[in-house]
Amino acid sequence: MIKETIGMIFIYIGIGFDFFGVLGLVRLPDVYNRLQAATKCVTFGSAGIMFGVFILNGFNSFGFKALLGIAFIFLTSPVAAHVIARAAHRSGVPLAKQTVVDDYAKDNDLKDL
Amino acid sequence: MKIEMKSRIVVFVLAYLVWLALTHIGDIQEVIAGFIISIVVALIAGKFFITTKKQKGTVRRIIAAVIYIFKFLWEMIKANFHVAYIVIHPMLPIKPGIVKIRTRLSKDSAITILTNSITLTPGTLTVDLNPDKKEIYVHCIDVISADVEENTRNIGNRFESILTEVFE
Amino acid sequence: MKLLKWFLGFIFIAAFIYYNFFIYDGKLLFRLINISLFCSLFVLFRVIFGPTAADRIVAVDILGILIVGLLALLGLYYKQGFFMDVALIWALLSFVASLAFSKILEGRQLDD
Numbered sequence: 001m002i003k004e005t006i007g008m009i010f011i012y013i014g015i016g017f018d019f020f021g022v023l024g025l026v027r028l029p030d031v032y033n034r035l036q037a038a039t040k041c042v043t044f045g046s047a048g049i050m051f052g053v054f055i056l057n058g059f060n061s062f063g064f065k066a067l068l069g070i071a072f073i074f075l076t077s078p079v080a081a082h083v084i085a086r087a088a089h090r091s092g093v094p095l096a097k098q099t100v101v102d103d104y105a106k107d108n109d110l111k112d113l
Numbered sequence: 114m115k116i117e118m119k120s121r122i123v124v125f126v127l128a129y130l131v132w133l134a135l136t137h138i139g140d141i142q143e144v145i146a147g148f149i150i151s152i153v154v155a156l157i158a159g160k161f162f163i164t165t166k167k168q169k170g171t172v173r174r175i176i177a178a179v180i181y182i183f184k185f186l187w188e189m190i191k192a193n194f195h196v197a198y199i200v201i202h203p204m205l206p207i208k209p210g211i212v213k214i215r216t217r218l219s220k221d222s223a224i225t226i227l228t229n230s231i232t233l234t235p236g237t238l239t240v241d242l243n244p245d246k247k248e249i250y251v252h253c254i255d256v257i258s259a260d261v262e263e264n265t266r267n268i269g270n271r272f273e274s275i276l277t278e279v280f281e
Numbered sequence: 282m283k284l285l286k287w288f289l290g291f292i293f294i295a296a297f298i299y300y301n302f303f304i305y306d307g308k309l310l311f312r313l314i315n316i317s318l319f320c321s322l323f324v325l326f327r328v329i330f331g332p333t334a335a336d337r338i339v340a341v342d343i344l345g346i347l348i349v350g351l352l353a354l355l356g357l358y359y360k361q362g363f364f365m366d367v368a369l370i371w372a373l374l375s376f377v378a379s380l381a382f383s384k385i386l387e388g389r390q391l392d393d
Contacts, residue, residue, distance in 0.1 A: 011354070015316050017193050018347060022320040024200040025327055025343060031335045032252045033209055034327075036238045037196045038343045043233065044193050046350035053353045064134045065365035066353060069372060073346060076376040078232035078239075080342050085240045085252065087383035088335035089211075100210040101259045104240055104250045203287040 007056035014048025017041045030096035031088045039081040047073055121159035128154050165220075177278040184275065185230055192235040199254070210256040211240060214265045216247050216273060223280040230272045237268055310358045317351045338382045345375025 021041025028034050050066040050073075057063035089104060132147035199207060218224050228239040228249065236254040251268055258264065301315050324347065327340040349368045356364030384390075 011313065014350065015313055017197070018320055018350060019316065020193070020197040020200050022323045022343070022347070024196060025340065026323050027200060027205065028207070029205075030209075031333065031339060032211075032238065032240075033207060033254060034336065035339050036236070036252065036254055037200060038339065039238070040189070040192050040233060041196050042343050042346050044189060046346050046353075049350040050353050053357050056357065061135060062356065062362045062365055065362070065369060068131070068135070069349060069353070069365065069369055072369065072372045072376075073349065074233075075229075076372065077342075077346055078229040080376055080379040081232055082228065082239045082241075083380055083383045084335065084338055084342065085238060087338075087387040088333075089240060091335070091386050091388065093333050093335045095211075096209060098208060100208055100256045102211045103213040103259075104211045203284055205283075 003055060007052045010048050010052030010055060014045045014050075014052060016045070017048065018045030021045060029098065031093050032085055033096065035081050035085055039077055043073055043077045116163060116165075117160045120161070120163040121155045124159040124162050125151050125155035174279055177275060181272070181275050181279060185233075185272075188230075188234040188271065192233065195235045207254050208256050209252065209254055210259075211250055211252050212256060212259065212264045213261055214249050214251055214269045215261060216249055216265075216269055218247075218273065218276060218280070220280055223276055227269070227272055227276055231268065234271070308358075310354060314351065314354050314358065317347065317354060320347055321351075334386060338379065338386065341382070342375065342379040345371060345378070348375075 018041065021038045024037025024041065025034050028037055047070045050070050054063045054066040054070075057066070095102060128151040129147055132151060133144070136143045136147070199205065216224065216227060218227060224242070228242065231237050231239050231249070231251060238252040240250045240252050242249045249269070251264070253268075257267060297319055301312050301319075305312065305315070321344065324340050324344045328337050328344070331337045331340060349372050352364050352368040352371065356362065356368075
């Protein structure tokens with residue numbers, strides 16, 4: 001009974017943060033800000049859902065697959081975000097109007113790929 | 114040569130354990146298939162797992178790694194509430210920009226974990242790094258200052274000291 | 282203008298949540314799955330109307346991670362283990378797809 005309550009709480013938290021991350025994907029002004037909000041919140045949200053599923057199932061094959069999925073998500077999603085941000089900057093996607101500094105464009109010659 | 118052999122054996126044991134956990138134990142066919150596939154995986158991709166010699170102070174490093182994991186989870190929860198606050202706010206209080214920070218870490222694996230942690234903590238996202246000069250370019254959602262030293266203190270030092278303890 | 286847009290969006294989301302929790306009749310897990318599908322709707326908005334190609338790649342990447350969570354919920358609802366197999370493979374494939382897309386966006390070839 002307690003196990004089910006804790007698992008459902010994790011699933012609620014996960015879905016809430018999924019929703020906030022996707023809202024950030026729609027509202028924020030340029031690619032880099034969208035990437036920040038979406039990567040953080042959606043990674044944490046999906047990991048929360050999977051952890052809830054793991055608690056509800058225990059240590060059988062289903063639960064272990066959920067744990068492995070958490071590990072995959074935590075390892076791959078920051079790397080994907082970093083690669084997309086670098087590719088966007090090198091291919092010349094402009095930053096938002098509110099941007100204050102841009103050291104990366106100052107230091108690197110963007111023609112030189 | 115010896116390190117390579119050890120690395121292959123560790124990869125074989127890990128792959129076989131993951132295979133056994135993912136299938137139903139009790140079926141002899143799947144156990145044999147997992148054994149063969151683990152050997153193939155260890156032969157093809159086994160030599161990249163361990164590349165350095167054994168270091169001293171294993172217990173101290175494991176304790177530091179556990180502390181690092183809990184600190185990372187706490188920072189990540191803070192990051193999520195930060196993003197949720199920005200997204201709900203009607204006027205979008207952001208001041209983005211790409212700044213530069215320095216790092217003292219030297220190993221590739223340590224730098225990878227540092228950049229992954231920076232991406233998942235409040236208001237920062239790694240864009241690129243140049244390994245020769247040990248500099249990381251970080252996209253901030255709230256730029257505090259354009260100074261390199263101050264940004265290093267604010268962004269990098271949260272994890273750098275404890276990662277130094279884990280890896281070197 | 283900004284406040285008006287915020288208010289319209291707030292009404293849209295509030296209407297959905299009211300419908301999902303008070304009018305729609307189904308099991309609790311299926312209501313949660315509905316919220317997850319509603320999130321995918323926002324991501325599809327970014328895929329269709331994204332100003333640049335990078336926006337679309339970000340949206341597809343995020344959609345991959347979102348669907349992993351959705352598949353975990355579906356597996357919980359139907360009590361079937363094989364949904365997690367699909368979720369694991371989906372996570373790995375969407376990661377590789379994001380890497381390939383961003384390499385093409387950067388202007389390099391795949392074997393570089």
